[in-house]
Structure formats: structure tokens, C-alpha cells
Amino acid sequence: GAGVSQSPSNKVTEKGKDVELRCDPISGHTALYWYRQSLGQGLEFLIYFQGNSAPDKSGLPSDRFSAERTGGSVSTLTIQRTQQEDSAVYLCASSAGQGIPLHFGNGTRLTVT
Amino acid sequence: GENVEQHPSTLSVQEGDSAVIKCTYSDSASNYFPWYKQELGKRPQLIIDIRSNVGEKKDQRIAVTLNKTAKHFSLHITETQPEDSAVYFCAASIGNSGYALNFGKGTSLLVTP
Numbered sequence: 612g613a614g615v616s617q618s619p620s621n622k623v624t625e626k627g628k629d630v631e632l633r634c635d636p637i638s639g640h641t642a643l644y645w646y647r648q649s650l651g652q653g654l655e656f657l658i659y660f661q662g663n664s665a666p667d668k669s670g671l672p673s674d675r676f677s678a679e680r681t682g683g684s685v686s687t688l689t690i691q692r693t694q695q696e697d698s699a700v701y702l703c704a705s706s707a708g709q710g711i712p713l714h715f716g717n718g719t720r721l722t723v724t
Numbered sequence: 725g726e727n728v729e730q731h732p733s734t735l736s737v738q739e740g741d742s743a744v745i746k747c748t749y750s751d752s753a754s755n756y757f758p759w760y761k762q763e764l765g766k767r768p769q770l771i772i773d774i775r776s777n778v779g780e781k782k783d784q785r786i787a788v789t790l791n792k793t794a795k796h797f798s799l800h801i802t803e804t805q806p807e808d809s810a811v812y813f814c815a816a817s818i819g820n821s822g823y824a825l826n827f828g829k830g831t832s833l834l835v836t837p
Contacts, residue, residue, distance in 0.1 A: 644824060644825075646827075652829060652830075653730075653813060654813060654815075654827040655827075656818070656825065656827070667818075667824060670824075702768070712770040712773060713758075713770070713825065714770075715768050715769070717766070
């Protein structure tokens with residue numbers, strides 16, 4: 612079966628523009644996560660969705676970041692008015708439930724010029 | 725937020741030697757501790773995990789130990805091989821919800837022939 616799919620794989624945008632990053636989780640996985648990985652750094656938690664519960668947004672770095680998950684499946688991470696410090700690889704992961712391993716996508720490499 | 729500290733940041737060993745990576749966490753409610761391996765340009769992949777009711781777990785050349793009292797856990801790789809070269813990340817669950825994870829900053833392991 613297919614793994615976690617993210618698109619686009621690479622995105623170059625100008626400072627101040629908005630971007631949308633997409634994640635298709637593994638079918639049937641109830642939990643979906645967004646992480647950010649800057650060059651040479653660890654994985655920074657951004658947000659996660661679990662079933663129909665309200666998402667945990669505690670990791671979002673500013674109000675320019677938002678995410679939605681429609682129909683309990685596909686998720687979109689939106690960054691408004693992008694800044695150069697937003698440049699990073701944005702990784703999406705999904706899992707089948709509590710304490711179950713996260714399966715990561717290949718990420719979207721975002722470059723803000 | 726709660727932190728996961730990981731050491732060392734880089735580790736170089738000769739093929740056949742053992743490698744040990746250590747992590748500490750601050751959230752006493754954490755109950756799930758996975759380890760991920762990330763090869764250059766690829767997605768993080770789970771290699772082993774441990775839950776708070778277990779002190780040690782082994783899978784072939786890889787073992788993980790957990791000391792809940794001291795809030796630290798370690799990854800042990802024995803008989804290292806060049807293909808073990810990668811960045812390794814430890815993680816601890818955020819609280820005991822078992823869903824989202826806080827990651828360490830990673831250890832770059834190099835195994836030289």
C-alpha cells in the first residue's frame with residue numbers, strides 16, 4: 612500500500628507570498644502530524660490531528676501558520692506571508708493510533724527567497 | 725514546551741565497534757520513546773521503540789534502555805556496519821496521550837570501514 616504522500620516535493624517562493632503544503636496520510640490512519648526540520652536540526656513539532664478531536668496547535672511558531680484536515684484524511688499546512696526563516700523541510704506523518712509508530716512522508720523542501 | 729536532549733551530536737566509530745546514543749526528557753508523563761533513523765535525503769524511519777512499562781528492548785544489533793526514574797533512555801548499536809551511518813533521532817511522547825512526539829536534535833553517526 613501507499614505510504615504518506617506529500618506535495619510538492621520542492622517549493623521555492625518569494626518572501627511575503629503564501630504557500631500551501633499538502634499531505635495524504637496512509638489510508639485508515641487516524642492521527643496526522645506536521646513537523647518542521649531545519650538544516651542540521653531535529654524535528655520540530657508543529658501540529659497534530661487525531662480523529663474528530665480539536666487539533667493540538669501548540670507547536671505552531673506564529674499565527675502565520677495554520678493547518679486543516681478535511682474529512683479526516685488529507686491535510687494542508689498553510690504559511691502566510693512567508694519569511695526566510697520559514698525555509699525548511701516540512702514533514703508530515705500519520706499513525707494508526709495512540710503510541711503507534713509515526714510513518715513519515717518524504718517532506719516538502721520549502722525555500723523562501 | 726517540554727524538551728528532549730540528545731547526545732552526542734556527532735559520533736564516529738570503526739566498523740564492528742558499538743555506538744551508544746543517550747537522551748533525556750523532562751515530561752514525567754511521557755510513556756512512549758521511539759528511535760528514528762534518517763539517511764541523507766530520506767525520510768525518518770522507525771528502528772525501535774520502547775514503552776514506559778519496559779526497561780529494555782532488543783532487536784538484533786539494536787537495543788534500547790529506559791530509566792524512567794532518571795528520565796533517560798539510550799540506543800545501543802552493536803557490531804556497527806557502514807550502512808548504519810545516518811542521523812538518529814530519539815523522541816518522547818508529549819504527555820501520556822501517546823500521539824505527538826518531541827524529538828531530540830539528532831546524532832550523526834559515521835561508521836568507517
